Amino acid sequence: MLNILMVGNGQCGNRILDSINRQAFGSKSRFAKFYSKQQYKSNVQTLAINTAVNDLKEMKYTKAKDRIHIPHLHGVGANRNVGRKVFDENKSQIMRNLDERGSFDLAFVITSASGGTGSSFTPSLIRELKEQNDYPVYAVVVLPFREEGTLYLQNAAFALKDIRESGVDGIILADNQYLKQMGGDVESAYDSINEMIAKRLIFLLDSLDSEMMMVTDLGDFKTVMSGGAGIATIGYYEADGEVPIRTAIQKAVSPSGLLFNTNVYEEASRSMMIIRGDKSYLSIDEISTEVEKLSDSVGHVFKGIIVRKGEYPRVLSVLTLESASELEELYHLAVDAINIEKEKKERVQKDKEVDKAFSQIEGLEPHY
Amino acid sequence: MKFKKMIVCLLLIAALSSVVFAGSASAKSVLYEGDIQAGDGYQINNHVIDVADVFPSEDYASFYVYEKDTELMDKGLDINDTFTFEIDNEEVEVKLLDTKTGTLPRAEIAITITDEDIINTKGVVDGGHEKAEFSGTPIIEITKSVSSNTIQAGDSVTVTVRAENKGDDEATDLRFSNNLPEKFILEETFVSQSGEMSLDVGESQQIFVYRITSTEPGTFTLKPTTATFSNNAGVDFPQTSSNTPTITVEGEPAAMADVEVSADLQEPVIPRGESTEVTLLIRNNGEGDAEAVSVDIQLPDGLEYESGDSEIEIISGTPTIYLQTLGVQQEKEFTFNVNAEEMGSYPVTASYSYISAEDPEAEEINSETTTNALEVTKGKYDVIFEQPLYVYIVPVVIILGAAAWIYYRRQQYRF
Known part of the structure; x- marks a missing residue:
């Protein structure tokens, strides 16, 4: 049994972590925690960290002991410099809590790239984890909506860079901008995106600790994640009826199944594919054909097959990327955003000359 | 030897017989x-x-x-x-x-x-x-007469009873007995000889004089006045009786009331603890008004009076209805609710009394009516109390356990 640590940093990380914990109960009922038990196959420890106490209070399926509040007003106001300072001041408390949870085989740190707490805490936390432990640490990073503003865009650019340089073993990208295609209002869109990410991670955790017909394990996952540019994404498809396995595999690597916009046949470097379902759906020929087709483009594809009686086909693909045109687009926008912020700051400096106008009446009193 | 024994037995029997006969003689x-x-x-x-x-x-x-x-x-x-x-x-x-x-x-x-x-x-x-001097035989002749043999209903008539000794000896220990006739009311008594008296030979005396009033039409024969007596020697003579005059009372009979009370149960069978409505219908079927109509609702032990119409008063624990008058063919309906805590069969009895307004005797008429028995069966929730103790304990333990678990889980997830 694997020992897995999952840390959710900031509001986004907390929510995805709470969604993972909810889905682990195996029921969508809000009362599931009262009558059900989390069905993790591995020993999964979850920890939510936030400076905003209200974000921690919103969590319903994560135990209180698994939530750490770092007292600093109510968040860091999307200021990563403040966030880094707060983390440094509370580092010992956070690391002590993690140490008390024992040793792990693998860790995921889930965060938004654009917020304050998550984007500033995550690079520092990963750095500390890597320095103090020898298990792999992967970051699950959620990119912002492009229209969310210049601060978030510049945060995302710098946070992603900092995470990559923190010693992380791999970054799994999820892009809100890409995933908003699902539609709905803002709240339901966020909830749906969080659920999508949570479902994929749950499936991944379950697969890493399951008996398979064709084996993929933590070692394979590490190999996949170490390939390419250290950036990855996850594809997933879950059939709701009788679907040929080849169709399920195709959908798992198609844009509709991915968390990040990429052309896997052009940008993917390595891949791991986990196929699950009733054996009646698992045609080896079809699986081999589809995997070979993907191998022709990405090089090596690790595949694992899990037989679950009576279950419709489900396919999870983990894809590391050599290049990410979408990421380059993001950084173009981020540079623009940084320049805009810089210009704003300069304008503010100039605006301070307006104060001279007010200084003309200093020392005078009104007469009526 | 046998012969001697027989002799002894005969002697004993003879001695016993002599004792018996001596006892008789004595x-x-x-x-x-x-x-x-x-x-x-x-x-x-x-x-x-x-x-x-x-x-x-x-x-x-x-x-x-x-x-x-x-x-x-x-x-x-x-x-x-x-x-x-x-x-x-x-x-x-x-x-x-x-x-x-x-x-x-x-x-x-x-x-x-x-x-x-x-x-x-x-x-x-x-x-x-x-x-030798011998005692005589008193002969008592009793004469009962009325002032009129034909009267109208409601009129009075005077009755006179005289006694005369037509024998040859004084009547002693003379005692008269006189009964009032039915359908007449005694209005006034003028003469009434009470106790023992005596009547000499040839003596005549008024024994009773009284006035009575007729109450309803008809022909009525007065009952005889009787006398017992003895002569001077203390010899008792057979009872002697008077004549029995007849009075004809003319006129229409009084219009009498005829009150009938009926009681009906709304539900003949009710579960224990629940109530049902009882309806009392009081109706005058007679040809005259009824007065002082009183109905007492008699509930058996275990059946409780719950509530009822405002005219029903509780007097000494008994629900009672009182009507000053109830006209001809008039009817009044009253309802009340009863309930019983115990299972059983409960008949409701209404005992009632009234007086006919035109009845000169103002005789109170009493009667009663009883409903079919109200059957009180098991209550809706009685089955709950008939279950063994574990039936209650197990769910309570489960509920407490669930509550404790929910509290524990809530505390686990409360931040």
């Missing part, structure tokens, strides 16, 4: 034991035993028995001989004990009688029956 009373001269007699009530002749030399005496002047029998007795006769069904025995000489010879006799209580006059009479 039941007689000795009226007289002594000497009576020839020509004298011994009187018992109107009977005289005359000693006619005594012959001491022959140890013989002759006797005559008279009832007043009438000779009943003559007997001659030797010493220790007896003769008997009856007075008022009681046996009198005369025994010659001895004869004695003298200027006039005397006979020593013993007179016994089976019941001494009938004796009023007794003793030796000089000169025999010719000199």
Whole structure:
């Protein structure tokens, strides 16, 4: 049994972590925690960290002991410099809590790239984890909506860079901008995106600790994640009826199944594919054909097959990327955003000359 | 030996018999034991035993028995001989004990009688029956008369009862008995002889004079006035009765009320603890108004009066309805609710009374009506209390366990 640590940093990380914990109960009922038990196959420890106490209070399926509040007003106001300072001041408390949870085989740190707490805490936390432990640490990073503003865009650019340089073993990208295609209002869109990410991670955790017909394990996952540019994404498809396995595999690597916009046949470097379902759906020929087709483009594809009686086909693909045109687009926008912020700051400096106008009446009193 | 034993047994039987007969003889009373001269007699009530002749030399005496002047029998007795006769069904025995000489010879006799209580006059009479004094026979004639034999309904009539002694002896211990007639009301009594009285020969006296009022039309025969009496000698005579005059009362009969009360249950069967409505219908089916109509609702033990119409008052724990008047063909309905905590069969009884407004006697009429029994069965939730203890404990433990678990989980997830 694997020992897995999952840390959710900031509001986004907390929510995805709470969604993972909810889905682990195996029921969508809000009362599931009262009558059900989390069905993790591995020993999964979850920890939510936030400076905003209200974000921690919103969590319903994560135990209180698994939530750490770092007292600093109510968040860091999307200021990563403040966030880094707060983390440094509370580092010992956070690391002590993690140490008390024992040793792990693998860790995921889930965060938004654009917020304050998550984007500033995550690079520092990963750095500390890597320095103090020898298990792999992967970051699950959620990119912002492009229209969310210049601060978030510049945060995302710098946070992603900092995470990559923190010693992380791999970054799994999820892009809100890409995933908003699902539609709905803002709240339901966020909830749906969080659920999508949570479902994929749950499936991944379950697969890493399951008996398979064709084996993929933590070692394979590490190999996949170490390939390419250290950036990855996850594809997933879950059939709701009788679907040929080849169709399920195709959908798992198609844009509709991915968390990040990429052309896997052009940008993917390595891949791991986990196929699950009733054996009646698992045609080896079809699986081999589809995997070979993907191998022709990405090089090596690790595949694992899990037989679950009576279950419709489900396919999870983990894809590391050599290049990410979408990421380059993001950084173009981020540079623009940084320049805009810089210009704003300069304008503010100039605006301070307006104060001279007010200084003309200093020392005078009104007469009526 | 056998023969000797038989002799002994016979002797014992003879001794026992003599004791028995001696006991019988001892039941007689000795009226007289002594000497009576020839020509004298011994009187018992109107009977005289005359000693006619005594012959001491022959140890013989002759006797005559008279009832007043009438000779009943003559007997001659030797010493220790007896003769008997009856007075008022009681046996009198005369025994010659001895004869004695003298200027006039005397006979020593013993007179016994089976019941001494009938004796009023007794003793030796000089000169025999010719000199004896006898008691007479009072004859009481009772006459009952009315002031009018035909009257209108509601009118009065005076009744006079007179008694006259038409016998030859005074009537003593005279006691009259008079009953009032039905359908008449005693208005006033003018004369009423009470207690024992006496009435001389030829004497006449008013015994009762009273006025009565008729209550309804019809022909009514008055009951006789009776009298019991004795004569001077204390002899009781048979009861005598008066005549029985007839009174005809003309007119229409009074219009009488006829109140009927019915009680109905809304639900004949109810679960324990629940209530049902009872409807009382009071109706006057008669031809006259009813007054002072009172209905008492009698509930058996276990059946409780819950609520009812405001006209129903609780008097001494009994729900009661009172109506001052209830007109002809008028009806009134009352409802009330009852309930029972215990299972069982509960009949509801309404006992009622009323007076017909036109009834001159203002006689209270009482009656009652009873519903079919109200069957009270198991309550809706009785089955809950019939279950064994574990049926309650197990769910409670489960609920407490679930509550504790929910609290524990809530605390686990409360931040």
